[in-house]
Amino acid sequence: MLRPLFVSLLCLPLLGCVVVPKAKPPSFEERVRCNISTPQWQLEQYRYDIDWCNSGVSDYDGICVGVSALVVPATTLVVSGTWTLLGNAVHWLEEQMRCS
Numbered sequence: 001m002l003r004p005l006f007v008s009l010l011c012l013p014l015l016g017c018v019v020v021p022k023a024k025p026p027s028f029e030e031r032v033r034c035n036i037s038t039p040q041w042q043l044e045q046y047r048y049d050i051d052w053c054n055s056g057v058s059d060y061d062g063i064c065v066g067v068s069a070l071v072v073p074a075t076t077l078v079v080s081g082t083w084t085l086l087g088n089a090v091h092w093l094e095e096q097m098r099c100s
Helices: 002-014 028-034 061-099
Strands: 017-024 040-047
Touching: 017 061, 028 061, 040 061
Parallel strands: none
Antiparallel strands: 017 040
16 A cells, blocks of 8 residues: 555656766776776756647547656666666776776
8 A cells, every 4th residue: 555655756756857867977087097988877857848748639638648747757767777777887897997
């Protein structure tokens, strides 16, 4: 009983948001001392407006809102999270190999 409520509360901040990876270039010290070329990655969250779903001419407005509010944020979180995880793993490996 509490599990669906907990999952719903975790998902609420993501409604109407997309998550995108953003590269943080290596610092000057990393570039000079270690010759690191790969960036670190971080996730950024952007809100978007789903009012374009309410056209009033279609019976599918509810589906449009559901897809826009749930599927798009979840998909961008998974794809961007994977990209960020892999990018940071490559950065960490390069740092371990070149700075050690």
